[in-house]
Amino acid sequence: MTAGPLEIIRTERLRLRLVEPGDAAVYLEILNDPAFIEHIGDRGVRTLEAAVSSIENGPIAMQRTRGHSMYLVERLEDGRAVGLSGLIKRDGLEDVDIGYAFLPHYRGHGYAFEAAQGVVAHARLLGIPRLVAITTQGNAASIQLLLRLGMRYQGTRVVVAGEPALNLYGMELSEER
Template sequence: MIDTRRLTLRPATVDDAAFYLRLVNEPSFLENIGDKGVRDLDGARAALLAGPVAMQARLGYSLWMVVRKEDGAAIGMCGLIKRDTLPDTDIGYAYLPAYWGQGYAWEAASAAMAYGRDVVGLPRLLGIVSPGNTASSALLMKLGMRFVERLDSGKTDLYRMEFPPRHS
């Protein structure tokens, strides 16, 4: 769906359940994002159907699978999420630790952000991150977001980026 130099971002399907199960149970995911309560393949399929698959069908965007072009390896998820708890769409991402530090997160997030701005027509984009997750905070700032406030009694930092108005 979205191609970058090294990556393809595509909608998740139930066929991605094994990868999703692994990703959401990584210690870094549990620490920085939280426990999704997904413990088996059936739970992973259900979570994908209720989350990214349903959101993609409803809004035309969601958390997408990030696949490396060179070998077809699923390395993480990145995309746009409309949460009931936030006033605007936010960018979300998570990667297997083996793929950290290679620029994949920035490459995928930049493409997702451009999609939100240019295709979906979002007026702004939010980012939320645990205060101690300095790598994720740095990525949001590299994307051009600015810190807004600390939410949830200090458990979440909110970032925002306004897009220039679109001209027809």
């Protein structure tokens, strides 16, 4: 009997687990969703093979080197993959940031907020002292989620040279810093 993917976080309705190459189809769907491309960016991942490579060089590699990454979000009720959420360390940011992206059909059900709350709790357990988030200036739903999560607007920041400035939000997770 083979063990399933490693669960990292469990909330009332969701399970966040390591992304695996076998998740390439849903990963490809998320990365090519028009809202993902508009608000997060076009990753240029267009085939299952490219999605497998992106998973191996992205979440799997980050989990191995950093001890955290983006996780696949599944509903507990039926195991259906609904999106991604987790922790990312970007070269353009000093702190670890929280990220999330959900398939269109699963937006508006509170899954992103529930997953993000679990990710914040997980970041605390990992001893991450400060958590940030970035979002495009026009992404009202994401901005509302970050504020509800307890993050505070920190201004704008160019994260990748040559790209537009993004809104930066932050929160302290520990008293010491």
